[in-house]
Amino acid sequence: MSLAALDSPPNRPRWTARLxxxxxxxxxxxxxxxxxxxxxxxxxxxxxxxxxxxMALFLFGIQVVTGILLSLYYKPSPDQAFESVRAIMxxxxxxxxxxxxxxxxxxxxxxxxxxxxxTTFIMRAYRRPREFTWITGLVLLAMFLAxxxxxxxxPWNQLAFFATKVGTDITGGVPLVGESMLLLARSGxxxxxxxxxxxxxxxVVILPLAVLAVLGVHLYLVQKHGMxxxxxxxxxxxxxxxxxxxxxxxxxxxxDMVGWYxxxxxxxxxxxxxxxxxxxxxxxxxxxxxxxxPEWYFLFMFATLExxxxxxxxxxxxxxxxxxxxxxxxxxxxxxxxxxxxxRGGPRPALxxxxxxxxxxxxxxxxxxxxxxxFGLSVSVFVSGALAxxxxxxxxxxxxxxxxxxxx
Amino acid sequence: xxxxxxPSTPRRAWLVRTLQASVAASVAAIxxxxxxxxxxxxxxxxxAAEVVxxxxxxxxxxxxxxxxxxxxxxxxxxxxxxxxxxxxxLRAYNGICTHVACTVTVRPGHGDIFCNCHNGVYxxxxxxxxxxPPRPLEAYKVFRRKxxxxxxxxxxxxxx
Numbered sequence: 001m002s003l004a005a006l007d008s009p010p011n012r013p014r015w016t017a018r019l020x021x022x023x024x025x026x027x028x029x030x031x032x033x034x035x036x037x038x039x040x041x042x043x044x045x046x047x048x049x050x051x052x053x054x055m056a057l058f059l060f061g062i063q064v065v066t067g068i069l070l071s072l073y074y075k076p077s078p079d080q081a082f083e084s085v086r087a088i089m090x091x092x093x094x095x096x097x098x099x100x101x102x103x104x105x106x107x108x109x110x111x112x113x114x115x116x117x118x119t120t121f122i123m124r125a126y127r128r129p130r131e132f133t134w135i136t137g138l139v140l141l142a143m144f145l146a147x148x149x150x151x152x153x154x155p156w157n158q159l160a161f162f163a164t165k166v167g168t169d170i171t172g173g174v175p176l177v178g179e180s181m182l183l184l185a186r187s188g189x190x191x192x193x194x195x196x197x198x199x200x201x202x203x204v205v206i207l208p209l210a211v212l213a214v215l216g217v218h219l220y221l222v223q224k225h226g227m228x229x230x231x232x233x234x235x236x237x238x239x240x241x242x243x244x245x246x247x248x249x250x251x252x253x254x255x256d257m258v259g260w261y262x263x264x265x266x267x268x269x270x271x272x273x274x275x276x277x278x279x280x281x282x283x284x285x286x287x288x289x290x291x292x293x294p295e296w297y298f299l300f301m302f303a304t305l306e307x308x309x310x311x312x313x314x315x316x317x318x319x320x321x322x323x324x325x326x327x328x329x330x331x332x333x334x335x336x337x338x339x340x341x342x343x344r345g346g347p348r349p350a351l352x353x354x355x356x357x358x359x360x361x362x363x364x365x366x367x368x369x370x371x372x373x374x375f376g377l378s379v380s381v382f383v384s385g386a387l388a389x390x391x392x393x394x395x396x397x398x399x400x401x402x403x404x405x406x407x408x
Numbered sequence: 409x410x411x412x413x414x415p416s417t418p419r420r421a422w423l424v425r426t427l428q429a430s431v432a433a434s435v436a437a438i439x440x441x442x443x444x445x446x447x448x449x450x451x452x453x454x455x456a457a458e459v460v461x462x463x464x465x466x467x468x469x470x471x472x473x474x475x476x477x478x479x480x481x482x483x484x485x486x487x488x489x490x491x492x493x494x495x496x497x498l499r500a501y502n503g504i505c506t507h508v509a510c511t512v513t514v515r516p517g518h519g520d521i522f523c524n525c526h527n528g529v530y531x532x533x534x535x536x537x538x539x540x541p542p543r544p545l546e547a548y549k550v551f552r553r554k555x556x557x558x559x560x561x562x563x564x565x566x567x568x
Contacts, residue, residue: 069445091449094441261434 299369
């Protein structure tokens, strides 16, 4: 004992070393240590995009923690839901902070996921063997949109009531099974207390379990295949294996944590400066509130629904819109299989153009939804298409310039 | 190499200490509101100083003669029991058993107060007689009050 104590370094107590050894041995921690040591993050111009996934994961963690806290006081019934959220905002100490952070973090999370999707597309990180990473990512995005939609109803205020009414009504536009889906979503023909219970269960039990499962697969795949290197970076260094990289632990993780710390500060500031509103209690027989709008991440669909005429090609308005966005979703899901020259690093002009168009359409339609632009559907399509063409031409010119500089 | 030089480089040690202090401060700043949030809110039900029992002395008497007892009623957010003693005195108790907080039952037939959870027995004065209860039941002040209609109502107030 005394000899061993003399052997050990003077500023490290012997028992911590022994505890560490004990835990490593009994829990098999060396497996994780090996995995962590193997994981490396490439360094190139787009490395910053690699932070988005970790940021989404952090914000999801915030949602889990604040969500559990809110569930301690929230009561999911039409008689008590509004009152309990009001109590959280006014009576419970720091309840306003927890709820506002939950709402703000939800919005930031969706924003980060949209960016994560876009940058993954730009970097072509969906290429072989990462097709399932792409697909599970899209499934997760859909689940988080469902999280946002179901959570929105829970305070049982007038805005939420009508948002849910409209949102669930749109599912009625799905061909053939629409009506059954509508009944299933609302648990009846109208939005009632049963709908609230259903959405609550979806929000706090079903979706969290489902997200954990799919997220597990997504993260496993990221770990298994490693980080994807964009073509440009691989070409610059003469092959993806020559691109410089840094160890994930601790170099990239510490950078991740700086981002998380900033995000936490931003959330606290947003919650303190702009606490989330509660509105008035839902009145099923009251009129829809003036200027009612969904959250920003659904605005592009809302605007499209508003612009689309009552009948299109023999389809009703909402049927046409649901069909269109379902097709868009399928195309996005199929991107890894549509990009057929991906393996050889060949260009993907059609996909790139469609994606650019989609991004501009998203921006234009969101502006329309906000009431900043007053466009009809054809004007929106034309303007976003023209912007996409202009952007692609700009990019071509930029690349040509780059190539001339490189050869010179 | 870093480790070897760290004891002799106070600047680095200072940086590490500052980082540790910042992390500790951040953790405290995060946990403080969470703990305050978790703490139960102050009681929203005002506790009355005194309360009138939902039965009269005559009703209590006739029930007890049948060997029954009225159900406990709410006083100060606790179940309150009223017992009419054989000598005509009234007693009022906090009906929470001093063992592990079940609500006890008056058994006029047995002349005792009984706890169903672990067979604790108190006498009608609230003193533990047998079983696990460690202390007597908390007693309240109780008195009769004549109503305009000539009934005698039972008023319970706090013992202090």
